[in-house]
Every structure is written in structure tokens, then in C-alpha cells.
Amino acid sequence: MTEELVYYTNPMSRGRIGRWMLEEIGMPYQTVVLGYDGAMKTADYLAINPMGKVPALRHGDAVVTEGAAICAYLADAFPAAGLGPRPGERAAYYRWLFFGAGPMEAAVTNKALGIEIPPERQRMVGYGSFETMVDTLDAALRASLYLAGDRFTAVDIYTGLQLGWGLQFGSIPPRPAFTAYWARISDRESFRRANALDDAAAAGGAG
Structure with missing residues (x-):
């Protein structure tokens, strides 16, 4: 095109x-x-x-x-x-792309606004709790070098940069998997x- x-x-x-x-x-x-x-x-x-x-x-x-x-x-x-997904990467690619656009952004934004979701209402929000969102992303990044697998894709730009901002501004805790992943993806000339x-x-x- x-x-x-x-x-x-x-x-x-x-x-x-x-x-x-x-x-x-x-x-x-x-x-x-x-x-x-x-x-x-x-x-x-x-x-x-x-x-x-x-x-x-x-x-x-x-x-x-x-x-x-x-x-x-x-x-x-x-x-x-x-930067798009190969056949074996599609599930993870789309999962974490929409995770970044949905649960992750909503959880970080609500935390920044001081909005606390009471336990009895966590089923009403897509992320449940901020801690659940963080734990879920942490588990993914402890299991894989990049969000879609073993190589950099567009999902690492979208969801990864949000994570980088969270680490920079203190809205996401600096867990070892997060800091190692951010160092990896931010070390690009682009x-x-x-x-x-x-x-x-x-x-x-x-x-």
C-alpha cells in the first residue's frame, strides 16, 4: 500500500x-x-x-x-x-494486545484516579483488582521473553510501552520480570x- x-x-x-x-x-x-x-x-x-x-x-x-x-x-x-503475529503467536498476540487495551489500562487509570473497587464488586470490572492484573502480567513475562513469544511484535509496543510508563511514574510496581522486559524492549533504535x-x-x- x-x-x-x-x-x-x-x-x-x-x-x-x-x-x-x-x-x-x-x-x-x-x-x-x-x-x-x-x-x-x-x-x-x-x-x-x-x-x-x-x-x-x-x-x-x-x-x-x-x-x-x-x-x-x-x-x-x-x-x-x-511486527504482526505468525500462526503460532496469534493467540498470545491478540490476548495481550487486548489485555493492554482493556484490563491493564482500566486498572492503571482507576488506580491513578483513586478509584478502589470493593471486593464484592470486582466481578463488575474487567480487571477484577489491580493486584490481579499485575500478577497476571507478571506471570506472562516470567514465562516468555516477549508477550507473543520469543520475538518482538507490535503487542510489545502497545502493551509494553504502557508497562514502561507505569514503571517510570510508579503506577506499576517494579517487579524483576517487568524491569527486565522493559530494558529489553526499550533498547531499540526505533x-x-x-x-x-x-x-x-x-x-x-x-x-
């Missing part, structure tokens, strides 16, 4: 996830940085993402929103990058390039 890639983001947002994915696939793309000053609520941008949130990706006439969907879409659209681009955008430079 040769259609133009346009990425709508803000460097102080979950848009950093898609930026890393774009740098990993190595295809040229245009960046549109939107501020929190109302730029995300303009009619032009709401036509792209009615939620008024970033990130969003336009690929020709196709529009994709939500970080997990952007990662999965790019892995499928550019298979030469090798991650360093993505960070440099977003740091420059945050400082007012070109994105």
Missing part, C-alpha cells in the same frame, strides 16, 4: 505508542501535532476522530483511531516489518528515534 500516512498526535499523550510503531515499520509519514488548546475539538479534526482525542492515523482514505487498533493495523498493512521526535515536538520543535 502506497497511500500517504498521516499521524495526528500530541507528544504528551498515548500518541507516543503509535509514533514508536511508525518508526518501527520504517515507512515515511506526516505528523500533525494537535495541542490541548482546542485543536482536537475543531470540526476538521472531529471529522477524523469524533472523540476529539489523539492519536489517529489516516492512511489514504482509511482512518484508524485507538492506539491498539493503530498498532494492529500498521502491523497488518506493512507485513514486511515483521524507540530512541520515536522518543527524540516526540521530545522535540514537546519542546516546540518539529514533530
Whole structure:
């Protein structure tokens, strides 16, 4: 596919996830940085993402929103990058991709907001308890080098970067399996390039 890639983001947002994915696939793309000053609520941008949130990706006439969907879409659209699942990896790949987008994000967000789920209501939330979410992810990373198996894939960008943020900001405990995994996946040139681009955008430079 040769259609133009346009990425709508803000460097102080979950848009950093898609930026890393774009740098990993190595295809040229245009960046549109939107501020929190109302730029995300303009009619032009709401036509792209009615939620008024970033990130969003336009690929020709196709529009994709939500970080997990952007990662999965790019892995499928550019298979030469090798970031999608091989047949034997699909179960783990999709499991942990949606774990990151569902239980993990909800548990970390609720904890940051000071929302405690009483034991008698834990069946009402997808993650049950924060401790259950952490234990589940810990067990997965003690059993495997990467979330889909023995190699790096798009799920390590999406769910792995959320884990990295959790370790950085103290919202996820620094268990040995977490710190070893984060050191492994963050030691990639694509991650360093993505960070440099977003740091420059945050400082007012070109994105």
C-alpha cells in the first residue's frame, strides 16, 4: 500500500505508542501535532476522530483511531516489518494486545484516579483488582521473553510501552520480570528515534 500516512498526535499523550510503531515499520509519514488548546475539538479534526482525542492515523482514505487498533493495523498493512503475529503467536498476540487495551489500562487509570473497587464488586470490572492484573502480567513475562513469544511484535509496543510508563511514574510496581522486559524492549533504535521526535515536538520543535 502506497497511500500517504498521516499521524495526528500530541507528544504528551498515548500518541507516543503509535509514533514508536511508525518508526518501527520504517515507512515515511506526516505528523500533525494537535495541542490541548482546542485543536482536537475543531470540526476538521472531529471529522477524523469524533472523540476529539489523539492519536489517529489516516492512511489514504482509511482512518484508524485507538492506539491498539493503530498498532494492529500498521502491523497488518506493512507485513514486511515483521511486527504482526505468525500462526503460532496469534493467540498470545491478540490476548495481550487486548489485555493492554482493556484490563491493564482500566486498572492503571482507576488506580491513578483513586478509584478502589470493593471486593464484592470486582466481578463488575474487567480487571477484577489491580493486584490481579499485575500478577497476571507478571506471570506472562516470567514465562516468555516477549508477550507473543520469543520475538518482538507490535503487542510489545502497545502493551509494553504502557508497562514502561507505569514503571517510570510508579503506577506499576517494579517487579524483576517487568524491569527486565522493559530494558529489553526499550533498547531499540526505533524507540530512541520515536522518543527524540516526540521530545522535540514537546519542546516546540518539529514533530
